[in-house]
Amino acid sequence: MGNGAAATARSDKQSGAATSLHQRILSDIQGNILSGRWEPGQRIPVELELMEQYDCSRMTVNKVLTQLAQAGIIERRRKFGSFVSRPHSQSAVLSIPDIKTEVDALGLPYRFEILERHKRRATRDDRALLGSDDAAPVLELVCRHFAKDQPFCVEYRLINLQSVAGAATEPFADISPGAWLLRQVPWNVAEHRIRAAGANAEEAARLKVKSGSPCLIVERTTRSLTSAITFVRLTYPGNLHELVATFTSLTSPSRSA
Amino acid sequence: MGNGAAATARSDKQSGAATSLHQRILSDIQGNILSGRWEPGQRIPVELELMEQYDCSRMTVNKVLTQLAQAGIIERRRKFGSFVSRPHSQSAVLSIPDIKTEVDALGLPYRFEILERHKRRATRDDRALLGSDDAAPVLELVCRHFAKDQPFCVEYRLINLQSVAGAATEPFADISPGAWLLRQVPWNVAEHRIRAAGANAEEAARLKVKSGSPCLIVERTTRSLTSAITFVRLTYPGNLHELVATFTSLTSPSRSA
DNA sequence: CAGTGGTCTAGACCACTTC
DNA sequence: AAGTGGTCTAGACCACTGA
Secondary structure, three states: OOOOOOOOOOOOOOOOOOOOHHHHHHHHHHHHHHOOOOOOOOEEOOHHHHHHHHOOOHHHHHHHHHHHHHOOOEEEEOOOEEEEOOOOEEEEEEEEOOHHHHHHHOOOOEEEEEEEEEEEEOOHHHHHHHOOOOOOEEEEEEEEEEEOOEEEEEEEEEEEOOOOHHHHOOOOOOOOHHHHHHHHOOOOEEEEEEEEEEOOHHHHHHHOOOOOOEEEEEEEEEEOOOOEEEEEEEEEEOOOOOEEEEEOOOOOOOOOO | OOOOOOOOOOOOOOOOOOOOHHHHHHHHHHHHHHOOOOOOOOEEOOHHHHHHHHOOOHHHHHHHHHHHHHOOOEEEEOOOEEEEOOOOOEEEEEEEEOHHHHHHHOOOOEEEEEEEEEEEEOOHHHHHHHOOOOOOEEEEEEEEEEEOOEEEEEEEEEEEOOOOHHHHOOOOOOOOHHHHHHHHOOOOEEEEEEEEEEOOHHHHHHHOOOOOOEEEEEEEEEEOOOOEEEEEEEEEEOOOOOEEEEEOOOOOOOOOO
16 A cells, blocks of 8 residues: 555645545545445554645544544554444434425325323323423323325324423414424434334224234434433334435535535 | 633643543533523634633634534534524434344344345346346345244345355355345445335245234345445334434444444 | 635644554 | 554634625
C-alpha cells in the first residue's frame, strides 16, 4: 500500500473543490471497504500515511477516521493501528412515519376516529407499559385509522398526563394523538418492539378482519430524559402493511430532510 | 443564556478529564434538547458563544455541532445560526443478529438443517428477488433453524454464485448460510422488509404450526457496491419472536462492542 | 457588508499499548 | 522507548446569505 495514486486533484485547497477533502477521503475508504478491497480485520493506513497520500494535515484524516470508528466501520487501537471491523449482525435503520404520512404515501384519503377515551390514575398495568413508577394520571386512547374506507390500523395509546399535561384537554379532532405528541415532545428516546400476532376478537372487529388473522404489531415506549411520556401499540392487518428499512453502512452524506 | 455556569472544571486541558471536553459539550447540548429546555426551532448559541462558555477553541465546538448536525438533531444555516430540528417521524435502529445468536440469547440449544438445495441459472423470479439483471448461476437454499426441539425459523435463501463463488461448494454443515455469508461478504448495503402474514401450508408444516397462523416475515436483499449478493426470507412463528429496536437520539458514546 | 458556518493547517501534549 | 491514536489550539481563508 504505497502512496501511489494519491495527491490527485489536490493543490486546490479549500477553493472550489465541489466536495470537501475529508469527504473524498471518506468515500475512498468506504469504497475500499464496501468493495472488499480492504477485508475485515485488515489494517488500514495509519494517519501519517494518509496525510502524505492526500497531502493534508493530520486533523483532516483524523476527522475521517474518527467518523468511521463512530459508525462502527473500523476499529482503532493505539499503537496497533486501525482495522476494518468484522460485523456480527445486520442492522437496519427503520423509519416509522406518522400514520397519516403512511396512508398519504399510498395515495389514499386518510381519516381517523377516537373510539375510546378514558382518564384515570395509572394502574399497575399502565405503569408497566409506560415503564414508569409513579401513579400519575394517564389518558387512555383507542383510535382507528382509515385508508379510504378500510381500517388501516388500530392504535392503543397511554399518555402520561404528568409529562404532557395539555393532552387532557386536547380534543384530538383534527390531529391524531401521534401527530399531536410529535409536536409536543419532539426529541426523545423510544424503544420499539415489532412482532406478528393474530388479531383478538375486539381488534378483529375494529379492523374488519377475521379473528386470529395475522397482524403486524408495533409497540413503542417513549421517554424523555426523565420521565415516561407515552406508550402506543399499533396493530396493522397483515398484508396491508410493511415496514421497510434500508441499511447503508454509514450516515449518508445527504442529511437534510 | 449568558455564559454564567461555564468554564467549570476547565483549566485541566487534556490532562485527566475522564471525559473529553467535546464529549461534555455534546452531553450538555443533548441534555438541553432532550429535556426540552431547548425547543425545536429554537436558535442555539453560535460557535463564538460556546467557545467563550467552555473556554475552548472554535474547532472543539465546531466538532460537536457538526456531529449533532450529521445526526439530524440540529440544522445549521450560515449567517442564521444553528437550530434544534423539528423531527417529523420516529425512527429506530434495528439490530438483526444471526439466528444462532438469537437462539443463544434465549438460553436454548441451537441447531439447523438444510432442507433443500438447488443450483440453477437465475430465473426471472430469482432476478427480481435479487434485484439483479443477469442470469448468473444461483444457489437456492431452504434451511430450518431450531431452538431446542422447536422450529424457530424457516429460511429461504438465494445466493448469487457470481458474487460468492465459494458458496457452491460449501456444505453448510457446521455453519449456517447466514453466518457463512456474513463472514464472506462483510460490509454491504441491505434493504429489509418486515411484515406479518399467515403461514402457507408448506411453511406451516416446517414450523409445526397451523396453516394460516400468524408469522413475522423478514426479507432482506443484500448488495455489494456493484452486484447482488443474496436474498433471504426469514419466517418466524408469531409470538415466538420479536424484533426490538431502541432509538436513542444520537450515536451512543459507547461504540466498542 | 457583516454574521455565521465549512473547512483546513501545523503544530502540540497526552494516553495507551506493546516491545 | 516507540508507534499510534485522542484531543486540543489559535489561527486562517472561503462560501453562503440576509440586511
